Amino acid sequence: MTPLQHALECAARGWAVYPVAQDKTPRTPNGHKAASTDPERIRAMHVQFGFVLVGIRTGETSNLAVLDIDRQHNGLEWWRDNRHRLPATRAHRTRSGGLHLYFIHKPGLRCSTARIAPGIDVRAEGGSIIYWPSARLEVLSDAPIAEWPEWLTPAPKPAVAPSWQPLHVTHGDKARNYATAALHNAVQRVAGTTTGSRNAALNAETFSLARFVQSGSLSPTEIAGAMAHAGIAAGLEAAEVQATIASALGSAAR
Template identity: 55%
Template sequence: MTPEEQVTLAHAFECTAKGWALFPVGLTKAPRTPNGHKDASTDHDRIKAMHIQYGFALIGIATGERSNLAVLDIDRQHNGLNWWQANRHRLPDTRTHRTRSGGLHLYFQHKAGLRCSTARIAPGIDVKAEGGSIIYWPAKGLPVLSEAPLAVWPEWLVLPPHRDPTQPPMPVGQNLTAYITGQLYGLIRTVVRAPPGQRNASLFWAASRVAEIVAQGHLVKPYAEAVLIESACRAGLSHTEAARTIASAFAAGI
């Protein structure tokens, strides 16, 4: 085992000591195991076996009940840091990591019922909770900005649930015609209601059609991606799986 691999495993075991379930991730942030975060484990022997078979280029942590962990993901590229600066006085002191893209991961205790969301709180602000995952960036030398104990998830960041969990979310701030709205609603309803075993295929198909709507100038891409990711997470896919499938569909369609 190389010195770098030894360091990575040492970081991994620091995480498991906190009760965080891990799985191997590639440098592109794509899971390396067949089932992604569903393969996450706190067992040292299992983690070593996954490292031998797949390699931990990056350490993925399954968020939600399994790790008792929820993360507020603040993205520098979508003005998330501006939101953080404006609201940091409302946020409790909690463990905080710098991310590879220059953003922030704020670690909290998981709150029962909390699920992943993308840009629902604000543009550039995502929630990684039940059904999601994050990258443990300190293992790649990025700083831990606060080692404070994990705070309770702030109540003001608990968004009201949608009345019908099978109803797809619609983008905010988009001036859409009734025809385009109907098209988009039907596509993301397909994603939300896709049965197990067909979710990735349904997402790719719907994202390809949404990419066509974006290419025609009827919808802004960041909103389209956010709605698709939230729909996919609601259907049961992880944020990482959804983002990868959507990116592939957009690359093929635009």
């Protein structure tokens, strides 16, 4: 089957799809928000953008939630320890060697990262996944899609990001003022980033800001505090935010 045929098959199941590139980035300008179950709309997207991989919008639109089990971070070990607690349901192999377990969407369920356990993510309202059979990866189980297990509902996280006060502009210090403006703009960009590219945006913006440490215009503490605020405001987990910031600042210092 071609990627377009896979997309149409998914749509027939009620899953809203959109075209994705080989590197997993959306090919439509508005990403997963362009997802549709309408065959004519899907064919039109294929003509305009081309389906290389098939993306599925998760959550209420598709009545679909996916447990994303990462091969890294001990995700597969968690799955082996807990698979006896999971109902039989549709399962796919992912390109990285992990698993996607498909479930019926639970109202109110949203995306989360490592809140259930390290290496275990939830793709639900506000998110999307790649339909890996469109890349000829294995369907491990074609069992009917089960209800979302109640015990997998992630614990709620604080709704408020850590407080951060914008830095003051210093009159006469052009280098400091330029760096401060760049920091404020980076915070706004990361905080407004959509699901699927938040960690990459946090890493790129932090790495870019590190040049101001070398020039003496900003301190690592100022950058780390501001970007932690931005990352958590975007919906990332605190542990992931701290690790990404530390990695970006460390890479820039080498």
